[in-house]
Amino acid sequence: MTSLQPVGEAVDTLKRYIAFLAPVVLVIGLLLSWVYSRMVSRPLVRLTRSATRLSELDFAGHEEIRSQDEFGELSRRMTAMSRNLEKALAELRQANAQLKRDVEEKERAERLRKELVANISHELKTPLGIVKGFAEGLQDGVAADKKERYLSLIVTETDRMNALIMDMLELSRFEVSAVKLQPEAISLTDLIRKALRSFSGKIEEKGLRLEAGTDEDWRVEADPKRIEQVLMNLLGNAIRHAAEGGALAIAVTRQSPDLVRATIENEGPPIAEPDLDRIWEQFYRAERSRDRKSGGTGLGLAIVKHILTLHGSEFGVRNTPRGVAFYFTLKEIGGDSNDEP
Numbered sequence: 151m152t153s154l155q156p157v158g159e160a161v162d163t164l165k166r167y168i169a170f171l172a173p174v175v176l177v178i179g180l181l182l183s184w185v186y187s188r189m190v191s192r193p194l195v196r197l198t199r200s201a202t203r204l205s206e207l208d209f210a211g212h213e214e215i216r217s218q219d220e221f222g223e224l225s226r227r228m229t230a231m232s233r234n235l236e237k238a239l240a241e242l243r244q245a246n247a248q249l250k251r252d253v254e255e256k257e258r259a260e261r262l263r264k265e266l267v268a269n270i271s272h273e274l275k276t277p278l279g280i281v282k283g284f285a286e287g288l289q290d291g292v293a294a295d296k297k298e299r300y301l302s303l304i305v306t307e308t309d310r311m312n313a314l315i316m317d318m319l320e321l322s323r324f325e326v327s328a329v330k331l332q333p334e335a336i337s338l339t340d341l342i343r344k345a346l347r348s349f350s351g352k353i354e355e356k357g358l359r360l361e362a363g364t365d366e367d368w369r370v371e372a373d374p375k376r377i378e379q380v381l382m383n384l385l386g387n388a389i390r391h392a393a394e395g396g397a398l399a400i401a402v403t404r405q406s407p408d409l410v411r412a413t414i415e416n417e418g419p420p421i422a423e424p425d426l427d428r429i430w431e432q433f434y435r436a437e438r439s440r441d442r443k444s445g446g447t448g449l450g451l452a453i454v455k456h457i458l459t460l461h462g463s464e465f466g467v468r469n470t471p472r473g474v475a476f477y478f479t480l481k482e483i484g485g486d487s488n489d490e491p
Contacts (some may be wrong), residue, residue, distance in 0.1 A: 324456035
C-alpha cells in the first residue's frame with residue numbers, strides 16, 4: 151500500500167495544477183479569441199462601411215486598410231475600384247452635360263430656323279405684293295410715262311428683298327454661333343474713311359455737314375471685315391435718319407489706356423426712351439413706316455449687336471441735345487503712341 155502513496159500524491163498535485171491552470175487557460179483562450187475577433191471584425195466593419203459609402207456614390211469616404219493580408223489586398227482593390235468609378239461617373243456627367251447642351255443647341259437651331267422662315271414670309275409679303283402689283287400694271291398696259299417709274303419701283307423692291315434675305319441669313323449664322331472672328335491689327339481710322347467714301351453720295355444728296363474727327367491713326371485689334379460691317383450699318387442708319395442739311399459727326403477717342411471709343415452721331419429726331427434698349431432686337435422698329443421709306447431691313451442693328459458682342463465691346467445708343475449717338479469700344483494696340491504731348 152505504501153508503494154502507491156507517491157502516485158496518489160502526484161495525482162492530487164496534478165488535479166490541483168489542472169484546477170489552477172484551467173481558469174488561466176480559459177482566460178487566455180478568451181483573450182486570444184477576443185483579439186482574433188477584433189483583428190478580423192475591425193477590417194470587416196471598415197470594409198462594410200466603405201462598401202456602403204461606395205453604394206451611395208460617396209467616394210471621398212473610402213477607408214483604405216494598410217495591411218499585407220487579404221483584408222489589405224481587398225481594401226486596395228476597393229480603393230482602385232472607387233477611383234475608377236469616380237472617374238467614370240465624372241466622365242459620364244460631363245458627357246451628359248455635353249449631350250444636354252447639344253440637344254438644347256439643336257432645339258435652338260430648329261427654333262431659329264422656324265423663326266427665320268416665319269420672318270422671311272412676313273417681311274417679304276409687302277415687297278412681293280408691291281412687285282406683283284406693278285408687274286400686273288405693266289402687263290395690263292400703262293402709259294409710257296408710268297412704265298419707267300413702275301420698272302424703277304420693281305427694281306427698288308427687288309433690291310430691298312435681296313438685302314433683307316442676305317441680312318436674315320447673316321443673322322441666322324450669328325445666332326447659331328457659326329461666325330468666328332479673325333482679329334488682327336487694323337487701322338480703325340482707315341476703315342472709317344473707307345465707309346465714309348462709300349456713303350459720300352448719300353451724304354451729299356441729303357446735304358449733311360460731315361464732322362469727322364479722324365486725324366489720328368487709331369490702331370485696334372479686331373476683325374476688319376466685321377468692324378467694316380458695323381461701321382457701314384451704323385453710318386447707313388445715321389444717314390437715313392439724319393435731318394436734311396443736318397450734321398453727321400464721327401469721333402474716335404481714348405476711353406481707357408487700352409480701349410478706344412468710336413461715336414457716330416446724327417442731327418435729327420431723338421429715339422423714344424422706351425425704344426433705346428429695344429432697337430437692337432431684330433425687326434424692331436421705333437417707327438416702322440420710317441424704316442420702310444428709308445430702306446432699312448430692321449436687321450442691321452441686330453447684326454451689329456452680335457458682332458460687337460463677339461469683340462467684347464461696350465456699345466450702346468443715347469439721345470443727345472441735337473440728335474442720336476451710337477458708340478462702341480475696341481481694344482487699342484500701342485495705346486501710348488496716340489497720347490497727346
